[in-house]
Amino acid sequence: MHLQQLPSPSAVSDKPASADYVFTHIVAAGDTLENEPPLKRLSTGMRNPSNALDYVSAARDDRESADKCDLPESSQARVDFAFSSAMFAYSGQPLPALPPLSGPYMTPHPVISNGPYNGLSYAYSQQYGQTYPNTAVYPGKAQVYLCNRALWFKFHRHQTEMIVTKQGRRMFPFLSVSVAGLDPTCHYNIVVDVILSDPNHWRFQGGKWIPCGKADTNVTGNRVYMHPDSPNTGAHWMRQEISFGKLKLTNNKGASSNSTQMIVLQSLHKYQPRVHVIEINKSGEEETSDPDRVQTFTFPETQFITVTAYQNTDITQLKIDHNPFAKGFRDNYDKSYSGSDADRLTPTLGGSPQSQMLPGSQYAMTSTLFQEQFVNSYTKSCFPTLTPDPGLATSNQSQESSLASGQHWLVSSTAAPLYETDINTAALLSYATAGVKGLPFTGGTSTSLDYYTSSAGWDSQGSLENSSKTSSILPGWVLDAGLERSTRSNYMPEDGDRLEIDRSALGVSKELEGEDATDSTWTETQSSIKSVDSRISEEAQLKNPSISPVSDVQTAKDMQNRVKNGIKESDFFHFDTQT
């Protein structure tokens, strides 16, 4: 498995990847695009100020998560660092060659060669500092958004642990992503693999995870899990969340031969899952030899240590609290959750991966998950300000040394007067989280940003103060369907008054909030859904005759069902149907 060469911490330390840094450079990048002619509108969802509120809350929750971190400061730094980069979805890295993705999906454990994921995340953030030429949209460039990122963060700040058993154990949280930027008619495989994220063997001692010896990198076994819907069209993948809830982790090396559902890992090692989007050719085969057809996405917050029994009781409690299958272990379940299901912070009905994938029930999952993720965002009145440390290290050891020398990321709460500014920053960043899919790094230029920034869907007259900068650089993003819907329709605030306060703080009026700017789009599109899907199906069939178009027919049915259920297409990924 090849990993993209990333700048060393020292090489990039003069441009720390703090939220403010990213903010500044997004604006800078946007400025270069401001006067460019807009491309066709892809989605109108972001024009709705209430959406903006949701995204602000998302960002606030994320920052709060980092603020609440009770890890040692070195760990805190790691979380903050991941946070700052994770504000954006990650863009694919075309890989020159991917041994695990060809053939039998067997490989020795690779290790991220550039130290822990910090280097990765830093590199991602760094890319936002460049100026992007305004070029045409290339729908083949994928962008991936981690849907349940806030949940991952809750675990990540305690150092996520994943149980491995002989028979295989599901991951929790599991990977759930949204994809954008695919060619709706092309066929893709969506694949997850897991790689060692550092070269250490880990041990839990004194309430902390400490490196203990070298990792065993010679272990072989199935390292790759292909999504059961694969292969499928870009339209299919972009239409809904892609969940990997059935992915199982095992320490049984013999499991590779009899199960493609399981990934073989070693206990007490630190791993990093990755998502691969692989375009397949007309004969239905992956073209892993063509780097442009394989894109890899890494989410640092999904890193975990494998265990055979939980070590950190905080993790155990988080699992019990959030995994619906573990409800039986909630001692004070009746007391804690005596309210309605909607008041709960934990996923319930939608806990199964199926519920994420089935059109009818997918929102049960996204709603509960995103309730869970956003519910706390209204309970905090100020944000931490991320202060980057130029000397941030990328290994745990160096993090510790930097901590010892007083060099670490600082997290401080801002005073009330900064609130307004922070909201705008948070809003900007959260928009990026929700809509601006990451930028490809290869070649030093990007078309993805152009794709999103030039499509002019965001109403620059939006009610967010000081949003002119935002609107100039963040127009017409493809909205994450699950995010929007779950936050807008299913969010159940713990405290309605608090919500009101936050609305006013944002300058979002109730009238505007109730206004659904997507309706008009829906009206235009609604009647043509079937024909559009048919066209996609036909075109996909033409492009790839070896693959049955059944899924697309089913997709059309799904869409019709959604119409029946009153779900607007604009709640989903909206690709251009005018061409």
Add this chain to the structure above:
DNA sequence: CAAGTGACATGTCATCGGGCGGCC
């Protein structure tokens, strides 16, 4: 002694079949 294994209690979820109502 730390790590791994398997049984266990509890809860979730998918599936199946019966009951019911609408339609031809």
Add this chain to the structure above:
DNA sequence: GGCCGCCCGATGACATGTCACTTG
């Protein structure tokens, strides 16, 4: 009356963390 679709409860498979025991 037959067919079909929908709803609902029963059931078994499966997922969960815990705990006692085994292993190295």
